[in-house]
Amino acid sequence: MLETEQTQIVTLARDLDLITSERLHCLEFTDGAVDRRHVVGPLGLRIGRTPPADVILADSEISRAHCLVALKDDELYVSDLNSTNGTFVDGEKVTGVRPLPVGSILQVGNRSLKHEWRTRIEIEQSEDFDRELERASSYVQALLPPPLREGPIRSDWIYQPSARLGGDAFGYGQLDEHLFISYLIDVAGHGAGAAMHSAAVMNQLRQRSLPATDMASPAQVLSTLNKLFQMEEHAGLYFTIWYGVFDTRTRRLDYASGGHHPAYLLTADRRQAMPMATRNVVIGALPGMGYKQATADVPPGASLYIFSDGVFEIIDSTGAQWTIDNFLHLMLQDPPEGIGESQRLYQAVRREHPAPLDDDFSLLVLSFD
Amino acid sequence: MEVQFSDVSGVTKAVLEGRLDTANVNIVETRFIAGIVPKQRHAVVDLSNVSFIASLGIRMLLSTARALGSNGAKFAMYGATPSVLEVFEATALSDIIPVLGTEAEAIALVTG
Numbered sequence: 305m306l307e308t309e310q311t312q313i314v315t316l317a318r319d320l321d322l323i324t325s326e327r328l329h330c331l332e333f334t335d336g337a338v339d340r341r342h343v344v345g346p347l348g349l350r351i352g353r354t355p356p357a358d359v360i361l362a363d364s365e366i367s368r369a370h371c372l373v374a375l376k377d378d379e380l381y382v383s384d385l386n387s388t389n390g391t392f393v394d395g396e397k398v399t400g401v402r403p404l405p406v407g408s409i410l411q412v413g414n415r416s417l418k419h420e421w422r423t424r425i426e427i428e429q430s431e432d433f434d435r436e437l438e439r440a441s442s443y444v445q446a447l448l449p450p451p452l453r454e455g456p457i458r459s460d461w462i463y464q465p466s467a468r469l470g471g472d473a474f475g476y477g478q479l480d481e482h483l484f485i486s487y488l489i490d491v492a493g494h495g496a497g498a499a500m501h502s503a504a505v506m507n508q509l510r511q512r513s514l515p516a517t518d519m520a521s522p523a524q525v526l527s528t529l530n531k532l533f534q535m536e537e538h539a540g541l542y543f544t545i546w547y548g549v550f551d552t553r554t555r556r557l558d559y560a561s562g563g564h565h566p567a568y569l570l571t572a573d574r575r576q577a578m579p580m581a582t583r584n585v586v587i588g589a590l591p592g593m594g595y596k597q598a599t600a601d602v603p604p605g606a607s608l609y610i611f612s613d614g615v616f617e618i619i620d621s622t623g624a625q626w627t628i629d630n631f632l633h634l635m636l637q638d639p640p641e642g643i644g645e646s647q648r649l650y651q652a653v654r655r656e657h658p659a660p661l662d663d664d665f666s667l668l669v670l671s672f673d
Numbered sequence: 674m675e676v677q678f679s680d681v682s683g684v685t686k687a688v689l690e691g692r693l694d695t696a697n698v699n700i701v702e703t704r705f706i707a708g709i710v711p712k713q714r715h716a717v718v719d720l721s722n723v724s725f726i727a728s729l730g731i732r733m734l735l736s737t738a739r740a741l742g743s744n745g746a747k748f749a750m751y752g753a754t755p756s757v758l759e760v761f762e763a764t765a766l767s768d769i770i771p772v773l774g775t776e777a778e779a780i781a782l783v784t785g
Contacts, residue, residue, distance in 0.1 A: 490728070493732065494695065535736075540732065541732075563731075564763070565763045583762070583765050584765055585768050586731070586766075589735055589769055590769055613728065617727060625725055625756075627759070662694070663727075
């Protein structure tokens with residue numbers, strides 16, 4: 305009897321929500337952009353590349369005044385404003401005025417927006433979630449070390465979390481008077497869960513101490529992290545890592561990667577890029593895995609590039625899927641004066657992929673005397 | 674992103690098709706795991722029509738292998754394209770989940 309009463313109460317509450325909540329027509333980016341929702345009001349929305357458009361999209365495929373979305377009798381309609389590349393609804397080119405039904409996809413240039421019909425409560429809940437992601441992102445950013453502008457080892461980095469927030473993080477610093485450590489982790493997945501996991505790993509590494517582990521031994525560090533962060537005990541999350549220890553006395557770099565693509569050591573003349581990776585499984589995949597490390601000599605004036613896969617796993621403006629080799633090609637180019645190396649590479653990648661990034665973009669460049 | 678299941682000599686066969694990127698894994702993951710793990714028997718995955726795999730795709734395969742392994746069932750993959758094999762190499766995933774060339778080899782491995 306009690307159960308029946310409870311069920312009735314829930315049903316009534318839902319009905320009340322539907323009756324009292326005004327529904328709004330929204331256009332939402334399907335790529336998870338930060339400013340992703342635009343409500344279509346009685347005046348409609350103009351989409352274009354420059355003001356006075358209501359939705360301004362910095363995309364070379366989009367005309368200054370591209371299309372107009374209008375609201376009439378509680379329905380949406382779209383018309384193209386003589387754009388160069390056209391406007392599409394569910395893949396069909398718009399000619400004249402065309403209905404934009406709920407659930408349909410509006411495509412302009414490289415961007416896609418879905419027509420959603422939402423209650424204010426749904427929008428508020430979604431915005432709450434976005435704010436939580438922003439907070440998680442700020443927390444991860446607070447864990448990153450400041451760039452080193454002076455000294456025998458300088459650092460330059462960029463961390464651009466994707467709209468859905470991935471699980472990238474990195475760090476570096478002196479382990480003792482002679483040893484300098486650097487690392488980058490990339491948790492598989494997106495959202496607050498991935499960010500929390502990367503923060504938990506970072507907090508271990510920032511202590512410069514792990515149980516019964518020589519922090520100067522990359523293989524031991526990875527092995528201990530694998531013990532501590534098994535995916536079954538951490539909501540199915542695993543991560544990849546690159547970890548290196550540079551000895552300033554011998555110029556020797558010991559390193560290990562766990563499921564991570566190579567870092568690259570560039571010579572001072574930028575003629576050579578040496579891949580630095582060891583074949584080890586991702587951290588958390590299986591208990592009891594052995595981890596291997598390797599050693600390299602760091603020539604004077606060399607630079608070490610450590611980065612996450614979000615840096616190169618993009619689809620470029622021709623529709624081609626990038627691999628690490630595309631990024632390597634960018635790395636080897638001579639840098640212009642007056643711009644940091646991490647910023648140069650970020651801008652070069654963004655030119656190839658102007659739409660919001662699908663994954664975090666984390667790149668750390670260490671320069672050695 | 675598509676996934677199709679069939680039965681080959683008592684082994685669950687899953688065929689994945691498309692890009693295993695973040696968006697597609699979110700769409701297909703539940704169906705993929707639900708089509709394999711509850712049966713608690715050996716399984717193979719055809720990757721010959723998977724053109725790209727992101728870290729979430731690796732996670733989906735790892736979770737499936739671990740769930741099957743805890744029930745004593747084996748899991749193998751086959752037909753991976755060179756670009757997907759490159760990712761398996763970088764992540765050393767093939768140290769955990771066998772990667773074979775053909776369906777017959779994968780079936781023989783899990784039933785052997």
